[in-house]
Amino acid sequence: MNKVISIGKQDFEQIRKKNYFYIDKTNYIQEWWESGDDVTLITRPRRFGKTLNMDMMKCFFSNQYIDRSDLFEGLSIWKNEQYRKLQGKYPVIFLTFADVKADNYDESKNSIIACINDAYQSHRYLLKSNLLTDGEKEIFRVLDEYVSNPEPTKTITNEVIFRAVKGLASCLNRYYGQKVIILLDEYDTPMQEAYVHGYWDEFTSFIRSFFNSTFKTNPYMERAIMTGITRVSKESIFSDLNNLTVITTTSERYADCFGFTEKEVFQALDDFDMGNKKKLVKTWYDGFTFGNQKDIYNPWSITNYLKEKQLRPYWAQTSSNGLINKLLQKSSPDIKEMMEELLNDRNIIVNFDEQIVFDQLEQNKNAIWSLMLASGYLKIQEIEYRGMLLTPWYHLCVTNLETMSMFYSMFQGWFHDDASNYNEFINALLNGNVKEMNAYMNDIALTTFSSFDAGKHPSGKTQPERFYHGFVLGLLVDLKERYEVKSNRESGYGRYDVMLIPTNKRDNAFILEFKVHDSEEEKKLQDTVQAALNQIEEKQYDAELLEQGIKKSQIRHYGFAFEGKKVLIDGN
Template sequence: MKINIRASYDSFRELRENNSYYIDKTDLIEEFLIDKFDKAVLFARPRRFGKTLTMTMLRDFLDIKQDSRHIFNGLKIMKNAEVVRDYMNKYPVIFISLKEIFAENFDQILENFRLAVSEICKGFDELLTSERIMDDDKNIITLLRNQTANTSNTIASIGLLSRLLKTHYNKPVFVIVDEYDVPMAKALDSPAYDKVRDMIEHMLSYVCKTNENVKGVILSGCLYTVKNSTYTGVNNIIPYTVLSPNFASAIGFTDENVRKLLEDAGLSDRYDTVSEWYDGYFFGREKMYCPWDVLLYVRSVLDGSYSEAMGPESYWVNTSSTNQNLIHGFLGKTDDVTENFEILLAGETIECPVNEHVPYHLIHESGENLWSALLETGYLSKAATEKARVYPLRIPNKEIQIVFRQEVWDYFKDKVDNKSVKELKNALWSEDADSAENAMNQLLEATLSFYHEYHEYSYHLILDGFFTGLGYMVDSERESGYGRTDLIIRDTARKSCLILELKHVKEEAEMENALKEAKSQIVRNKYESRLEYEGYTTRLQYGMVFWGKKCIIGKVTGN
């Protein structure tokens, strides 16, 4: 079956009118409006899970200025005649996206917000000619359209529009704010952050507080950041995060959705690959996939651009730089966090308390906040489906493993001489343990100053980052032979690999004996056996022993 995949569409109307492949998620409309309605809600999901498409779907269904029957034709929601009769194109809707509201300073951010408000107001010409609207209000609307309104009126503009639209149509308004937290995320390391946060919370407070002009407020974003605000209106928002059982499958692809997509594309035999690379998320109790990744993978196979030799790509990593500082802000600073990173990169789980409410400015105040933010933004997933205070967390899939490793490398690359990294790489592949040792010691001098204490996992993370940055596939603490080897560095194109066993000692005098033990352990546990089975013809094995900023390296020369 030939299917038309256009993954870049985030407008529901545009997607439907261009006959693009669509996984029917319209049952959310009934679930929200009838079964679980609340006056103000937040749908919090990681990026590229389809938040904007969901928000525009709700807009297009409700908007009184549209005729949307044809774009919903054949979809689940059309089977509910009552919902269609009472809600479809029956309410005024204010839709604003904040995803482009960022800049170098607050004045420019405010100007960008003014521009967004101006465009919204230009969509309501009827207010300027309405006999129900007072002249003073029309004058403010004109100022907002011209981007000449003062700051107070600009921030209060959505509240004003809701009042005027209620007056004009004699119906309460739905307010939809897409990507509400992007301005705060983008301003996190900027002096403008506090002003940006205040602006967003103040704007939302005008519509979320007790307001008879508003039927409902629907927000989308990555994090639930607005709570305990000085603006009491935003404290009324009900959050539906990745931990919430309600609406768990509303945004993103379920396993059933993915199987149906692959079947429709004639690619059912690729399910295991898609699952290995792109699933692993649990929202509420539902197993979920990132739609962006799955759609781009399927499209690449269908259009012939997919390389069987290279394998699946990591699409998610290139979609945003906003969340990089989540990881960078903690690497090397606290031993428990650094150790947990290494545990995660080894494919294992960590047990952590999780807080659904994490303001951006508090993310780096504790490990709990960091893990919570990484969970909410898609870097981690819970490994259990039941809601709890403490969750087992893990990296969800192979793609995010690569993302994690790449960001570890991004953290280290500005702190080291790339020439030394390449010298280490070349020496190991050339079986020159002495040169590798010299290069490693230079690198340790540069990197370990960023750690308070030295532990075996610190060295794991450094080497993991180095080789990921050079483009290799890295396996950490992988089951091999009769035991677990510390690091396997794979050159898949050349079918070559490095097997590294790491030891850390507390005294310099212990280093030589530890090196003998590392090399003996490699041979004794037959670490290379699985790699040989997988077809790796060149398998170079090294023991590495670390004491502070000193390293000694020895090559295993025989079995």
């Protein structure tokens, strides 16, 4: 009989006690312990087992789980006699910032205080000893009252918060005569919230001091692990941590410790009598790469598929992807063009810093690739080192079909508020109804133009460019089955804006040219439209289509003229 698959359970003890489906990742314990690193930061995409692995670490090292061989018997770590002796030998402080999601600084800080209080309350037994000072006992009481009482009698200064974990470590060190292991899960969740909601500077100053006291100037700490999705730049919050080892998705270490390897996935499929689905599962869910370890699968989708036995974008549906959506929507035209390449199953080659500087995301256009790589939406096919300085250039592509579906949903969502008009515009375009095209496009532009505005004062040229490249991504998604959508490519004697090449060569092809009205050169918007249509003819943009065997009579030309949020379309 197959084991029960418990979706979303991150409690290692419960999984082992109830014999739920579990893929052995205890090799991570030995690999980390033998590294000898003081503080380890490991970044992996969401739903990749970070929290479960941290809970496993707690169960293995914490002296609150002493003599719990039942949790580890039969797993790889228990084959090593040395590690059997290590189980349950350290006091452990476990913190998680997974729920620190607030739209302002005060609420975020209060949520972190609540996380610290949870750690304190799990060690309340310390209050029964005579080893704690009155001041240390007071911290227990003040934290608990502050969190549980809507109107606490005492406030908590930042200095008390900064030193709270170090203070708890001091108490545990005195009580057990042993230094402490500190585990912090989802460390970067509040960072993203601070950036999105506009309190980044204030928050990073606070968290930098907290990390410094907890992880650097803490003589009671034996070792520590932090996990998260992104590698936030050292200058932002880790400037004082010279004892930090950072492991990203491009690092070799711990490559098979998070996520499922292909061998593990195929064995699970066999165990659940689904061995005939391996090729299908590989197409949908394979593709993640950590270091040189290829063919990594995300655990969330695999466990859901094993349970439900249906192909679905399980992992892609677990997040709103709000930050990436915002950055892509407002990104420059060349970023959107690269997204077109990715959606057409092609690679892009880009250079970026793996460190995320959140407050520079909108200024540094290439930072979006670092964020998408860390989030698991893109994978590295190859790293090419160029020049004397061996600057890394990354060959990136979409990870798999599931992540491709996530991008499709994202780009369709850009026109969601005016979805009916957008769909009707597509129909009018394909049917050659210029009057309806004008009506629908003006409504679309009116409601969505500002969504593509990258700044407070975009130039008259930049704003329509950002809009039309976003519009092209929408076209690509909606017409993918019928047309190849290309933009800004050479044909004839120039570069057209948009070309729709039919899959069925009996269907019509389309060339779209976009122009911004220039009041010094053109009296009316109609003149701008005519200039766009003339450019298509003069530059012989039809050449690429004619070379593919499409007849001249099947090629439709459309000129788009922009003046503010007003659009005029004409065709021939």
